Amino acid sequence: MTTVAQTQLSPAEEAWDILRQLLGAERRRFLAAAAELDLHPAQAGALMKMEPGTAMPMHELAMMLSCDNSNVTGIVDRLEARGLVTRRPYAQDRRVKHVVLTPAGTDVRTRVRGHMAKVPEAIGRLSLTDQRLLRDVLRRAVESG
């Protein structure tokens, strides 16, 4: 019921309108996935941004979550308290601390990403031709920088 065409929409506008509906559904899935793993949304978001063998500076995490540095401090505190990540000093620049996934954290991260990677029904029920069409258009959208 979010789709209301009071004025005529351009193709791009209408496409974007539909995409935003997907976004709403996606948000729910994300919240549900996080809750199922006993994570708060921000914590789940942080885990998702991390790569298993790769150390990430706190401030970079802040950028990716588009939030304040001081915010990341708290989030990482809690993740660390649960043994999902570790802080590690960074010799090259001692202002920086790196965050690393522990094995337990890697496991949880995999599960969060598993939930989110599942293709939404709306897309899954498209014909294979349409799925390929969609993929190709989207590829062009992001690559033609």
Add this chain to the structure above:
Amino acid sequence: MTTVAQTQLSPAEEAWDILRQLLGAERRRFLAAAAELDLHPAQAGALMKMEPGTAMPMHELAMMLSCDNSNVTGIVDRLEARGLVTRRPYAQDRRVKHVVLTPAGTDVRTRVRGHMAKVPEAIGRLSLTDQRLLRDVLRRAVESG
């Protein structure tokens, strides 16, 4: 940099992967738009869900925001304190309270939606043919329920 293909992705999976990148960027835009209007994300979300001349029961708002009823109480409290919405009793069912946009609220809502309706660059720079293609595929995705 979110696109990593460690295993071969199906067309749907790859499409979904790209879409999630778009949605991430969208989240930032949403936060920025809300901040610009001095709204917290949940408040902006609530305003977006409301239609100008249409009263909405609190619990329906809770459903749309996928949050608790008690949560909506607080959000509406604050919106009401700023004169953006009003609570109104509902005679047919006196357990229910309706929320209605005030003129000021309607104005703010329009501005929030204006921000969000702006087509992202990635889609905007597609050829018109591709935009139509995208729109058509997405139409099929949501309508073939």
Add this chain to the structure above:
DNA sequence: GTCGATAGTTGACTACATCAAGGTTTGAGG
């Protein structure tokens, strides 16, 4: 008319956003 279910509120608790301030470290310029 009783009783289970629903709508909204309240209160307690945690987490998170934002901002200002402070400590440490770095890098660049004098």
Add this chain to the structure above:
DNA sequence: CCTCAAACCTTGATGTAGTCAACTATCGAC
């Protein structure tokens, strides 16, 4: 060198949001 602005992280204060349990009022059905 040495200073100094800037970057990184942390802490504390404040307001807001999410979750859960309890409570009131109302509805609907039996």
